Amino acid sequence: MSASNKHALTLRLVHWINVPLICLMIWSGILIYWANDIYPGFFPQWFYDAFKIPYRLAEGMALHYLVGWGFVINGLIYLVWFFCSGHWREVLPTPVDLKYALPTVLHDLGLRKKAPPQARFNAVQKLAYTGAIAMGVLVTLSGFAIYKPVQLAWLTSVFGGYEGARFIHFLMTVLLSAFIIVHIVQVVRAGWNNFRAMVAGFEIDEAGRD
Numbered sequence: 287m288s289a290s291n292k293h294a295l296t297l298r299l300v301h302w303i304n305v306p307l308i309c310l311m312i313w314s315g316i317l318i319y320w321a322n323d324i325y326p327g328f329f330p331q332w333f334y335d336a337f338k339i340p341y342r343l344a345e346g347m348a349l350h351y352l353v354g355w356g357f358v359i360n361g362l363i364y365l366v367w368f369f370c371s372g373h374w375r376e377v378l379p380t381p382v383d384l385k386y387a388l389p390t391v392l393h394d395l396g397l398r399k400k401a402p403p404q405a406r407f408n409a410v411q412k413l414a415y416t417g418a419i420a421m422g423v424l425v426t427l428s429g430f431a432i433y434k435p436v437q438l439a440w441l442t443s444v445f446g447g448y449e450g451a452r453f454i455h456f457l458m459t460v461l462l463s464a465f466i467i468v469h470i471v472q473v474v475r476a477g478w479n480n481f482r483a484m485v486a487g488f489e490i491d492e493a494g495r496d
């Protein structure tokens with residue numbers, strides 16, 4: 287049995303710090319959204335009641351604007367490391383990855399026997415992780431656009447105005463939540479060794495076992 291290094295310390299730190307941060311952002315975002323829920327039928331009344339969401343706008347705003355800075359700083363540390371360490375080469379998809387995306391999904395669903403060739407991440411992982419990073423950037427920029435629509439009027443106009451920015455902010459939250467659910471299912475499917483590597487940094491190589 288031997289061990290090989292898999293994930294850098296910086297990556298593991300920002301990844302695990304991000305988990306409570308994003309949970310708090312989604313939770314406090316729902317507390318704010320309740321006060322003016324313009325997208326009809328998205329959250330039914332029983333959902334608001336079950337999680338005791340009504341009339342907590344002030345608490346939601348205070349939490350959202352405090353934790354938001356942590357999310358921004360943590361995200362910036364990740365992005366600087368991502369580009370400076372060369373990690374982007376392992377994550378950003380290439381044209382070949384686009385070709386392997388469908389065969390990888392079919393293999394994951396058990397509808398294709400042979401797994402397409404892959405490096406550290408497979409084609410679908412690369413697309414999903416790149417998508418998650420892009421959604422993180424967009425949710426942040428659209429968040430600033432609706433936070434300071436007067437001071438940052440130029441940014442708000444990039445999203446087509448306040449309503450457009452608010453819609454993108456909401457949509458990115460929904461898509462990020464969907465990513466997180468699928469991501470956790472895939473991590474459970476990949477097994478303990480893969481999860482432990484994201485915590486401890488190394489992977490146990492069972493093939494080398496005596």
Ligand code: HEM
Binds near residue numbers: 301
């Ligand atoms: C309890 C929740 C979570 C668990 C158990 C988890 C677990 C993992 C594991 C094991 C990996 C390594 C995958 C591999 O090497 O095959 C990983 C990578 C990754 N996770 Fe998570 N994760 C969680 C939450 C999140 C959240 C909330 C986000 C962002 C919204 C996220 C985004 C990512 C990204 C972007 C990568 C790739 C990082 C890179 O290599 O640059 N994860 N996660």
